[in-house]
Amino acid sequence: MPRPEKPLDPFAGPVEQFAFDLRKLREKAGSPGYRELGKLSHYSASTLADAARGQRLPSLAVALAFVRACGGDEEAWERRWRETGEQDAEEPKADSPYVGLKAFTQQDADRFFGRERLVGKLLGKLEHHDTVLVVGASGSGKSSLLQAGLLARKDGELITPSTHRTLPRTEGLLVVDQFEEIFALPHRDEFITELTQREGQTVIGMRADFYGHCARYPDLANAFEDAQVLVGPMTTDELRKAITQPAVEVGCALETGLVARLIADATGEPGVLPHVSHALLETWQRKRGNTLTLTSYHESGGIARAIANTAENAFTSLDERQQAQARQIFLRLVNPGDGTEDTKRHVKRSELAADEVVEHLADARILTVDDDSVEISHEAVIRSWPRLRDWLAEAREDMRVHRRLTAAAADWEAHGRDPGSLYRGVPLAQATGWASREPGALNAAEQAFLDASRAAAEQDLAVEKRRTTNLRRVVALLAALLLVATTATVFAVRAQRQATTERVNALAQKAIADANGLQDRDPGLASQLRLAAYRLTGLPVARDSLLSTFSAPQLTLAKGHKEAASFALFRPDGKVMASAADDKTLILWDFADPHHPTELGRIHAGDDATHNLAFSPDGRTIASAGWDGIIRLFDVSDPRRPVEKARITGHEGQVQAVQFTPDGGTLISSGQDKTIRVWNISGAATLVRTIQAHDDLVHGISLNPAGTTLASASWDGSVKLWDLASGTAISTIDPAPSPGNITSDAAVFHPNGRVLATGADNGDVRLWDITDPRNPVQLSVSTGHTFAVHSLAFSPDGKFLASGGGDTSTRIWDVTDPRDVRLATALTGHTDALWSVAFSPDSRQMVTATSDREIRVLDLANLNYPHHKLTVWRLAYDKRGRYFATVSSDGTIRLWRPDDRHAQEISVLPRLAPDDETLTVDVHPDRDIVFGASMAGNVLWDVSDPERPRELSRTIAGSGPIAGARFSHDGKTLAVSEDSGVVGLWNITDPANPVKTGSFAVPQTYTVWQVEFTEDDRTLVIANGSREVQMWDISNPASPRAHPALRTDDNPDPIRRGGQAGRDEVMSVVIHGNVMAFANMGNSGALYDISDPAQPRQLGLLPNDGGPLQRLAFSPDGTLLAAGTADDLIRVWDVRDARNPQLRAVLHGHTERVWGVAFAPDNRTLATAGADRTVRVWDLDVEATAARVCATTTAHLSTQHWEHYFPGIEPRPLC
Template structure:
């Protein structure tokens, strides 16, 4: 039965009031069911019910369809729609202040902590894998931005505590033994100095932990373990720390386990230490990209906790852009935080997402907004500050570096800069120091990229000065630790140009070094040394800068290529030639699954715009003819012998309502059509240009949703909203008769299909299941099995060509594959996730190796199902302007046809390699340099289709 409508929570927002008035309009029209309304205006019941839920503003077309179905005043409602759209856009333009971000369900760039565990979703599988490891020394590897810190802090630590273990978490910093000692001292109730005195050998950590937990088990969790290599420049201390961790974990009878969170580009650094290398084969866990369902949970679940909703279209956009990308999680969390700040009522919308700058642009936009708000002095200080906050990589990516407050000084202008970036959550500041909230900022902010590239040598020199100052002060300002000779001369030259970058203590160190230097008499030797050092530094800096520039350029190009691939797919309907060239250039710039999908989406064989919406499509057995049933009550026949140039042959009239189903007989000589006028009509296609209508088949009491011929062509099945399956003898289509009715269903039916051997009939409908019937004797069908496998209604079903696999799709956004080798039971083979809304259509290729699915998220997805237990893909084809209602393969498997609710038919070549190879065939106007620079700023003009006429 239809589900009851949820009560609206009247919060006074314009959006909810708009929905409430829509419901009132429906009540005044005697509360017709959404299905009845859909039958009038030809929108799905789901779409119409969503319009009155108050979660998002429906499109103008859907709003007017709703009003029309309830006999409302369309002109009045159109005016209301424009008014509320303007109000929502105005409200969503707010900027993100500290007050707006407080209490948000998203944490932005910072890592989730133990206090955020109620908002931490999507990594349950990885947390369980880490906690469940039996090895005593475990390394969690992951790319920067893969969420390792959040997994450790908000996932693993609470899980360990719940299991009765004692987790101790810290980051190594420049002196990992000192950091560890401070933490242990707080647990043992002694001074850090007393703990440091214990570090006499490699068993020190083992002894200390044994004192702390004589009965329980302690887990030492070292987050950002790569700091042992990037910040700790004392090889002896590094080796002692790693050895102590290994001994504490591996000593027989130890009550200590060790868990290390390490950036994956430091794998080689770890493998250089035997104790870590020995742990890797069995103790290694990889934090890879989240799958689609995990990403969905991370996006939607936190908002749900705050009684908010995330628009399906926003979820779809985020999943499309984030899926499969390592290091994307900080960008995702940041943009969601910005969308939250721009939310409209209790809804997170696509418009807010676009205003925030999108997935790849939000972080850069936030940083630029903060930077632009600083004065000239503040901007100069910001450049110096971020130079201090980054540890330059040597063969690895640049990483963030924590600054102690003593290194910052107390300049009031600098404090204002710190406050501005901290308020925007780009920096994390506490009483002891400050650091970049996440290294994603280093990758995503082009201005910071430029600073690091241009100032690389300067930053290296400044960092050495800071370290030398630390060493000088730690030695009681011993004159032997001062700069001398070429190093001093080089640093003084640099300081003359960067005086404002020096902290008071660094200036004091340089002054002391200069005074000491004046007392010596070896000026000439120092000058020679200076020239030599300068030359070596320049050469080394050039090499390092070149490597860094190439890495940064590759990353920037990859991000730009993904953005352009999405833009190309959206541009295709209005400017297909430019779209093809942009998508091809994006794929060549940074080949990936994402850019490939974008390219394929711009390369249909043909796009046909009907004058009315096509509700169904079928291809003749020889692949030469296409039939479409439309909402204008007609059936159109098309010649697609050349799929690049479909030609309409004839329009069949006779139906009095929209035509929702068409099917060719196996010999191609008969066409069946049916729809909302409750009648199945048969057409003789012996002469395709002059089809003859045969006797209509009456029997259904309401709308017919699907028809299907048996493989031998002697039986026709039809299903509809009257909850029946009707079987017709069409051996002689001129004298067709009804031979059986199956009426043991509780809700409306959507689809019916015969197995390839004709012995089995599969039926699906608004109940969340699939039913199989034995129709060996079509006059006496017998139910074989019924399985409830979906979460909601099932819209379509298809058998594989060999009859061994059944595919179903439905409202729960999944496709499911079932083993039907024994039709008395249906074991589930696979669940295919990826669609972001209801899935309406499914079909196998003739060779059974590919499955096509399509639906309300405006995409068609192609899955590799050669082994249905291990499905590959999908290839995601976008470009449809509205929900994709139907998808069907041609007889030779080389052509795929889709129809959408925008009255658009798309014909595609299923050979993707051939499609890409011939991408330039349809291009006649080469992309201009101005167009190129608009989409690929900073990249050399390289038209992907040169020499076009």
């Protein structure tokens, strides 16, 4: 939808001059709208509008498309574009004392300041220890400390795991930086063993979020148990020294205001040092004479945006082909996190094809290149650049396919291109599908492997075709022989059926792949394709795809507008939705069934587009803001017969926004004329007041719930708060560091009236505390949008904030804590700018309106966003199915209600200490009691009212932290295991006064992280990460007795079958009746008869062709066994015949390792959680899932869709 453009000063710089001349060219062409230009140029209207805004030089492809659509001279404009780029570029200063995103090296020791105290501490540790661990968050400065601090003062050798498969032969000091890389490498065990056995001093640098990985290697953990140096945030004095001293050393000065601003922006921010260093380097590039100024700092984007700006500018200066190559390069250079943040990946140059793009990005200091390798300069780029974060979010599953393809290609080469190593079946289909979606993503080795796999598949197919042809010939011959006519007929029918079945199966598998690609754009069609594939074939892959349908948010499309949609909102009762568009219509939709909106009435809303709508509080009137300058009021008491009842004029130019007061008697409007107007509409509309509000167009207004305070957002860059009764200004908010360069598009009040959200055209979303409206205080800033934020909306329950922007995305933010806003999900299915977001009154749906003409309704029931901040380790279900509990590394235990097949958070158990770390949780089998263990203490909680947990006791304790816990089946005993290897037994008959009845020490040094009772509560089974399962007779708790341990590495029928050799450490153990199941790290699992715990007998092995099994759970009736896996999946087996378990389902939805699984009492509902921080609920009943698809989408595929996806197959009913 067109927007009036801000004036440009052509003398402000070469980019502004270029944009100014583009606008002149458009004027000469008759001033066509950007939408019309988009149709001619095949670029979106928002992309073309951005090219003429003067904020950045557009890519050459976009600039020439703009010129071509306006009939300009492309050759002349290409010269102009290149000249502008040269004028705008500045030569980097070779004498900069700041290193930017690179770590300080030994050669930079003379400009490394602020860490003197920490360097001294590290050197002191080395005087008394041979192995020292330097640990800290990403961006805390570990690498710089090791190189410019330690190695500049003490001789030694520096390596990283990705560049050294084995350790160098040196007896001197060895520094292993970026040690976290080792956990993603196949040779990690050998490397760590060699490291722990070497002689000489060793210093290891590692990210703190990988600390838990070291516990898997006891020798490693023991080596640095008492020798650790924590790299924390710099103090204010240290930060000031790091900022100012390098400039002083080269004779330069910093403005006092700049130093103060840098310290203020950096204080309290995690991982901020690379941002500070890069912002200083960018400020240096813009310094005035010999002084670094605050103005230059703001121009760089400051700490918050300097890295993102540099990366974005480097990217947008590439042409379209090179941008596609750049995306592939960055995706190759990132390792997706597994319960940790994403990390950079060290890659050989031979793996990357686009040398000129690599060099370009290296020149921009975003990549670091040496003779034979490439890596991202710092992980801060991954965290800070929204475009890269979006790529990673969109491509996680594709990245996994790509990583497996890379490994398979290498394995194929290593085995002399053995045909047996080639892809076939589903892996080939996945890799081919991904490669077709990402042209140019494959390197030469991968392309060769995939080509060979395709050729082999085609050869197999040709053989199969010849076989089928021969069969048909035989059938024809037999048919000609009368003596065997009957036999021939049977044979022909069988052959024909087989051929038909194979064809239908192939089409079904292709439809499933197509459904995955359609999920963001048309999830209804995607669900129907999955259901059709299952109905046609019943294939396991179709079943799994159908069961996984609701792991993603479900969208409904309301189609009816013929041009760009501009606005959509719900009536206050939620039963009707209204939408407006550039086609000059307003449509009222029946929303009684949110999955099937139907048109009720259509209104001609004027002679120009409608920008904004508002329902009166009683829902009987709707107001429209017209670009023709008219406000129209419609009586929609009967939405099937809407009637225009008033027109209000007074604004000069376009009306931008309208809103009713809570009593419905007053209407507020804002416009292009920079004013806010207040109208009395209780009778004939009369103007009450005109407020000369801003220096530019007033784009958005919002009234607080009490109806007393009004917020306005303007293109002059400011947001203002007004006293509605008097029309006087209360305060002004500048929602950006440099408000003069920013336009504000949106402002909206939180339902509590104490928080205001603002959105600006730089993509920022900010929250403000306006408890005192005279002194607004910024609470948080959220980045991610790459273009203007046009619309904001809080959910009525106050949990979410939705933002929509010109980058075509909708972002939903968790604002439960407005100081710590987290992205819940980013929706990218739209193809053009988004103008409006709104929630339904019950907060269960969200509607968006965009320039691609679509009104989309998102069902928030399946919004599986990260409720926890870090990995969720365990999950325990109430045996009556009313709630379940989760425990996470973020220090919280949360209670959940399974509501309509999704998890509804009930409460968070109170923390025992601010920085507490929670360890384990379990739920009592009969009573509303939850046990939670943390570093600060262990508590039995009364959760009879789950919304208000009450502490019962803290008596349970041991000599160390408790890693595992389980209630006995009779509910009288609680077994707890300490990380020291001691297991304690407590009588909890009186939960307010637990009594310790016994304890025993497990004869290994491993942490006991899981304990399980047998059905009779007389035996305790233990998993502790060793290669054995231990069983203890606890019939006399005061004198526990060990049974012989069950070894997993000397079994006559190896448990490693199909797994990874040598990875027999037990990860999980569960029991139902007399059957015990366990899983190990080598991908394998087994079932044992433990009716005699002293002599367990193997029953069967769990078939698993995927990743290692992390956690197991039996269904209450013992017929199903579920496992969370390391490859992000949930596998479910039918174990009614324990000697022959059958894979029943594979569920897709989690994006990282799955650590928690638990069944509900109904045996069909499964709750899961893991490293992606989400909590999900699954329905394992295929027919129930099919019925839900039928209820939430169209009950059948259209004839056109059926013929497209299933050609030659007779359509059949799906529901």
